[in-house]
Amino acid sequence: MSMLSFSRAINIEYKFIFEYYDRPLSFIGFVDNINYLFHFIDDENFFIAEMNIQEVEKLSENKNISDFLHFLIDENKVSIINFNYDLEETCYKDFDETFERYIPKNDSLIDYDILSERQIDADFRFESQLVFPIETEQLTVRILDNDNSNLYKFSVIENVMKYINDSFNFISKSDTNKELMMSPFTVGSFKVNFKLFNNPNLIEENIDFSSLIKIINELNTSDRALDLNLAENTLNSELLGSVDSLYEVLKREGIQLQFKDVNNLNLAELSGSPLIGHNLSVFKDKIKELNQEKLTSETIVVDGDIRSANVQRNSFSLVTVEKVITGRFDKNLRVELREKSTTFTKFPSSITATIKVEYKYNENDELISTTYTMMSFSQ
Numbered sequence: 001m002s003m004l005s006f007s008r009a010i011n012i013e014y015k016f017i018f019e020y021y022d023r024p025l026s027f028i029g030f031v032d033n034i035n036y037l038f039h040f041i042d043d044e045n046f047f048i049a050e051m052n053i054q055e056v057e058k059l060s061e062n063k064n065i066s067d068f069l070h071f072l073i074d075e076n077k078v079s080i081i082n083f084n085y086d087l088e089e090t091c092y093k094d095f096d097e098t099f100e101r102y103i104p105k106n107d108s109l110i111d112y113d114i115l116s117e118r119q120i121d122a123d124f125r126f127e128s129q130l131v132f133p134i135e136t137e138q139l140t141v142r143i144l145d146n147d148n149s150n151l152y153k154f155s156v157i158e159n160v161m162k163y164i165n166d167s168f169n170f171i172s173k174s175d176t177n178k179e180l181m182m183s184p185f186t187v188g189s190f191k192v193n194f195k196l197f198n199n200p201n202l203i204e205e206n207i208d209f210s211s212l213i214k215i216i217n218e219l220n221t222s223d224r225a226l227d228l229n230l231a232e233n234t235l236n237s238e239l240l241g242s243v244d245s246l247y248e249v250l251k252r253e254g255i256q257l258q259f260k261d262v263n264n265l266n267l268a269e270l271s272g273s274p275l276i277g278h279n280l281s282v283f284k285d286k287i288k289e290l291n292q293e294k295l296t297s298e299t300i301v302v303d304g305d306i307r308s309a310n311v312q313r314n315s316f317s318l319v320t321v322e323k324v325i326t327g328r329f330d331k332n333l334r335v336e337l338r339e340k341s342t343t344f345t346k347f348p349s350s351i352t353a354t355i356k357v358e359y360k361y362n363e364n365d366e367l368i369s370t371t372y373t374m375m376s377f378s379q
Contacts, residue, residue: 216268327372
């Protein structure tokens with residue numbers, strides 16, 4: 001189970017609230033792309049369990065919170081999360097029989113959602129209202145050829161490894177708490193497993209392979225126009241360049257790559273097919289066009305009210321006399337906000353911000369876009 005920090009747990013996004021007294025006592029929450037069940041034990045302790053779609057479907061089937069907790073306990077999915085409100089810390093305990101008495105009675109049926117103020121009917125499906133992101137922190141790449149052999153040129157394997165490593169470096173960019181690891185090959189099949197592990201000595205960052213999968217699936221598009229706006233994103237442009245380097249190897253050697261998640265579900269396929277070659281060419285033309293655009297920048301100092309700031313998603317909203325400015329934090333400022341050496345005292349609050357403004361023009365000197373990066377602020 002992923003260990004939730006105090007701030008993440010406190011600021012969780014509520015999806016359903018089943019019991020409430022001064023605060024939510026029994027609820028489903030969503031944070032870091034994971035759905036959690038919380039159930040009250042006492043003022044400082046809750047049952048907590050991560051839930052995938054199959055487990056939420058179980059809850060939809062009988063809507064009995066007691067039965068569902070016992071099911072999760074049998075699956076070894078339940079822990080105890082303790083909140084230390086003075087130190088603003090959380091710690092986890094393993095479930096054991098001493099906590100059995102806190103499980104609600106068997107007649108604890110879910111029939112009302114306090115959050116949306118609606119009845120929960122017998123046929124209501126919780127999973128229909130929840131998001132279950134593709135699990136892309138663990139990725140298996142299977143290399144195939146027309147003969148389904150287990151023997152490949154070293155240069156092919158080298159290029160595949162380079163592609164995954166380069167893609168990970170593009171995605172992670174700066175110091176991150178994720179490290180790319182490999183598990184052993186599977187006997188009788190040439191599969192390579194990649195997994196991202198947390199490094200507690202580095203800055204916490206939520207990254208996965210989803211952007212890589214998105215690009216590959218876009219390159220396989222044949223039934224609609226390509227989403228060329230993807231090329232405007234620097235990361236996507238780098239990932240496309242990484243695919244371009246690998247494509248010629250796949251085409252020359254007649255190799256196909258299959259990308260699977262931790263549950264062995266197909267996520268994407270990459271090959272040297274003419275379709276992918278054509279789509280790559282279209283994206284390369286778009287990137288070339290974008291590279292001809294002109295960039296200018298200036299630094300401004302503005303006064304305004306900071307209305308929202310999300311360090312995790314790297315975004316802010318600042319209301320000035322003239323307009324609302326939305327943008328991102330500079331890398332160094334974001335680190336300071338993460339480490340709380342710099343912080344906003346409250347929301348909204350008046351600040352003076354130093355902001356870098358970047359203007360993008362096309363070849364006709366027409367303004368295409370404006371981006372804002374907050375470099376520093378005082379309040």
